[in-house]
Amino acid sequence: MAYTVLARKYRSRTFDEVIGQEPIATTLVNAIKVGRIHHGYLFTGTRGVGKTSMARILAKALNCQKYDAPTTTPCGECDICRAIAEGQDVDVLEIDAASNTGVDNIRELRSNTAYRPARARFKVYIIDEVHMLSTGAFNALLKTLEEPPDHVKFILATTEIQKVPATIQSRCQRFNFRHIGSDAIAKRLGEIVKTEGATADDAVVQRVARLAQGSMRDALSILDQLLSVSPQKLTMPVLDELLPPAQDEQIFALLQHAAAGDVAAALSALDRVVAGGRGLESFCNDTIEVVRALLLVRTCGPDSPLVDIPAGTREAYVELSKQFELSHYVQMIAMLEELRRNVRYSGAGRALTEALLARFARMRQWTSIEQLLAQLPADAAPPDEKKKNPALENSPQRVWVGKPGEDEAPAEPARADASPVAARSYTPAPQPTPDDLPGSEPDVAIPVYDDTPPPPPARRPGELVRRELSVDERARIERDPVVRQALDLFNGIVIDVRAPLSAPAPSTAE
Ligand SMILES: [Zn+2]
Numbered sequence: 355m356a357y358t359v360l361a362r363k364y365r366s367r368t369f370d371e372v373i374g375q376e377p378i379a380t381t382l383v384n385a386i387k388v389g390r391i392h393h394g395y396l397f398t399g400t401r402g403v404g405k406t407s408m409a410r411i412l413a414k415a416l417n418c419q420k421y422d423a424p425t426t427t428p429c430g431e432c433d434i435c436r437a438i439a440e441g442q443d444v445d446v447l448e449i450d451a452a453s454n455t456g457v458d459n460i461r462e463l464r465s466n467t468a469y470r471p472a473r474a475r476f477k478v479y480i481i482d483e484v485h486m487l488s489t490g491a492f493n494a495l496l497k498t499l500e501e502p503p504d505h506v507k508f509i510l511a512t513t514e515i516q517k518v519p520a521t522i523q524s525r526c527q528r529f530n531f532r533h534i535g536s537d538a539i540a541k542r543l544g545e546i547v548k549t550e551g552a553t554a555d556d557a558v559v560q561r562v563a564r565l566a567q568g569s570m571r572d573a574l575s576i577l578d579q580l581l582s583v584s585p586q587k588l589t590m591p592v593l594d595e596l597l598p599p600a601q602d603e604q605i606f607a608l609l610q611h612a613a614a615g616d617v618a619a620a621l622s623a624l625d626r627v628v629a630g631g632r633g634l635e636s637f638c639n640d641t642i643e644v645v646r647a648l649l650l651v652r653t654c655g656p657d658s659p660l661v662d663i664p665a666g667t668r669e670a671y672v673e674l675s676k677q678f679e680l681s682h683y684v685q686m687i688a689m690l691e692e693l694r695r696n697v698r699y700s701g702a703g704r705a706l707t708e709a710l711l712a713r714f715a716r717m718r719q720w721t722s723i724e725q726l727l728a729q730l731p732a733d734a735a736p737p738d739e740k741k742k743n744p745a746l747e748n749s750p751q752r753v754w755v756g757k758p759g760e761d762e763a764p765a766e767p768a769r770a771d772a773s774p775v776a777a778r779s780y781t782p783a784p785q786p787t788p789d790d791l792p793g794s795e796p797d798v799a800i801p802v803y804d805d806t807p808p809p810p811p812a813r814r815p816g817e818l819v820r821r822e823l824s825v826d827e828r829a830r831i832e833r834d835p836v837v838r839q840a841l842d843l844f845n846g847i848v849i850d851v852r853a854p855l856s857a858p859a860p861s862t863a864e
Contacts, residue, residue: 379408395508416507451482496521558588604630608641638694
């Protein structure tokens with residue numbers, strides 16, 4: 355017997371067998387049960403997720419000879435069921451829009467719809483990759499979709515729904531086919547390996563499921579290759595030899611090092627990835643995927659349907675996802691995307707990548723803009739107001755405002771010319787400990803200097819010059835209520851003033 359590829363051999367044949375698209379199968383089954391079968395369906399989803407299988411199952415359900423009416427359990431054995439399964443039925447026409455893009459093809463189809471089916475109840479047109487049709491062809495199809503004869507059903511399938519005109523979409527019942535979860539793919543692969551009389555290590559099955567990225571067809575084609583190399587027993591070395599070692603495991607380890615702040619280990623991990631022969635561009639792509647998975651685990655939780663992480667690695671993903679903040683993930687993805695574009699044209703791609711990893715490893719110590727903004731009121735609040743707010747007191751970040759001679763002096767002396775009141779905020783660097791950081795507590799470990807001078811009051815236009823103050827002047831200025839308030843606010847002192855060259859000694863400091 356001729357060899358049949360696994361993807362064909364194990365195509366799902368009934369609504370019950372469809373993997374990963376249960377909600378769609380259920381909806382279609384219910385529609386058949388209550389006799390509300392639409393005249394046009396639009397199946398959208400990436401390749402290999404079961405669109406064609408579902409279309410054929412629906413066609414069989416409509417036409418199975420064993421029953422007098424559409425059924426939810428087509429027999430799969432009658433002539434019609436068998437012909438449909440092979441894509442050879444006279445009344446169920448599978449059209450590849452990619453090679454029949456023209457208006458003439460659709461006109462011909464339209465004129466054919468007038469004829470009754472040869473032997474089945476319905477004429478079913480399955481148009482694959484429908485987005486490839488020309489504008490004229492879409493218009494011709496639209497007329498048929500508007501008022502098809504009762505004996506005609508359309509099932510349109512596409513991987514690029516955005517290219518299908520809204521007018522077509524609105525005349526069809528649309529079903530979005532999901533990526534198939536790697537757990538579901540792994541389970542199915544395990545069954546198929548068994549049926550094929552082979553054995554496979556769990557790790558092999560899981561890695562193949564992961565490599566397939568939601569496509570059962572891709573998973574089965576990898577399995578095909580594996581079984582052709584090693585028909586009896588599938589082990590990791592077999593898989594490693596056939597396919598480059600899965601980068602995502604190495605990348606995951608690399609990110610773990612980065613989370614731990616271990617630049618050296620992260621760079622070594624990068625070296626192993628590069629030594630594996632995959633280019634830096636694909637490294638970026640793969641890393642983006644892993645970071646995205648971590649972001650989703652962090653934000654939606656590991657059980658969200660959005661999250662598709664490999665079986666057996668769930669705990670590790672959950673653990674690592676906690677190491678970075680949401681804003682870190684956002685930045686990481688943006689940085690990786692930028693790197694991806696740069697490495698293509700840069701001769702220093704490796705160095706750029708290493709620099710990026712070093713930044714990742716320091717990232718946990720960054721303060722987010724949000725955190726800085728959140729601190730602003732705390733910084734600006736007068737000391738007694740701080741005392742009223744226990745949240746501020748408990749904050750791991752204490753802000754010290756420069757006042758020479760105080761014991762918490764900053765590393766650098768306050769720069770006298772930076773601002774009239776020599777205010778310079780300095781955040782000491784508390785190393786975050788687990789106790790300090792319950793849940794999503796911000797982590798800040800590097801000193802944050804605020805060099806921004808306060809906005810000049812600009813009370814009077816004209817050139818300002820800085821000059822030293824006499825003792826009297828200083829005393830007078832410090833008595834000014836506005837100055838007093840400013841000094842209290844910053845816990846500062848008056849060092850000098852800036853005033854118009856010709857003006858008399860100012861009554862208030864700026
Ligand atoms: Zn049948």
